[in-house]
Amino acid sequence: MPAHGATILHADLDAFYASVEQLLDPALRGRPIAVGGGPRGGVVLAASYEAKVHGVQGGMPGWRAARLCPELVFVRGHFGEYQRLGDAVMAVLADVTPTVERISIDEAFLDVSGATHLFGSPEAIGTRIRERVRADVGLPISVGAARTKHLAKIASQVAKPDGLVVVAPGTERAFLDPLPVGLIWGVGPVNEQRLADLGIRTIGELTRTPSSAVERILGQAVGHKLSAMAHDEDPRRVVTTRRARSVGAQSALSRRHPEAADVRAVLAHLSDRVSRRLRAKGHAGRTVTVAVRFAGMRRATRSLTLPVPVAATLTLTEVAERLAWSAIEDAAPCEITLLGVSVSNLADQRAIQLELDLDPPDPWRPGSAPGAARRAVDASMDAIRTRFGGDAVGYLPVVLRRDGVVPDEFRELAEHDL
DNA sequence: TCTGGGGTCCTAGGACCC
């Protein structure tokens, strides 16, 4: 049942990383800048509006961004600051209502239906949020307000940069009809092109298309979402907590023929990262998935669901290695450019810590229980890292040392629990 | 001189069970 009034807000910081850099260094203000990447490699993580004008976008290879905008300034990024300032903005939002759903470092939904008696209309609340974020944190933020989350998110996109858009109840159709379908959450480049092939470019054109045709193109789920939105029946509520469904890590590698020692070293490193995070949260997972990217960007995944959840570094490494070779051998001869490990089917694992014994027991210690031994090793490593920091033990595989395009601080930011 | 790293959700086919 939709709330009365445009009481769902979507607040979204503008070009977040780039805006923080311009806040920290006044010399960068008004200039086209890119965070991450460089003219010779890596990818752009974020671009300032001055750079976006030239077509520079997040996710774009640095060399291409440099070609689009020769005066582009590349900055390395202050990832710790992003976390700190993102948190500060969320604190401002929490002053308005406890019903805040943070969906990434820099954006959140709010349900302000219980806050209007204190702060006034959704429009007044949106204005207040924008003023306070600007005054207290120093960053531009856009806000959309509407009757549903979906619509509020579209409204904030329309409001950018540094604006506020309220979709008053009853005006939804008039608001949506002229907008491009790409603004719909879940319609990316592929679906946008598929729709364009049918002559459908605006949301209005889409809603006039028979739903059976839409579902044929976009699939049943997206089709249903669209028709729900078209009829203003978006049931999603603002939820303040969400549980992680998977934990993973990946690393791009310079193009190479897969060598057993390399593959093992990289997978051990990734498995170590993943399993440490699982253990830190008291989680374990039954399904292990390995992703391999080959030269030419083709990808393959292999997964295995185990009878019991795993969280031990060594166990995860062994499973990952089998899965990786299954994918590599199916593609041979090949060159690989990325390896990834992820664990899903998560279960809370604080009480029991069963570990699958994939290997025969240690021949040097007859009667030993490999699972228990592995847990003991992991516990010691975790304790040392907690005390002395993540670099105290463990190692970075030689094959990764040269390829570390993305700073570790960025990984930490991306993996941070929101 | 080819593209990061963290995720979510959906789809389709097959195995398996009752």
Add this chain to the structure above:
DNA sequence: TCTGGGGTCCTAGGACCC
């Protein structure tokens, strides 16, 4: 004479989001 229909789980691939 080979054979229903529904449900669940697993696997692989893919689109999408920040």
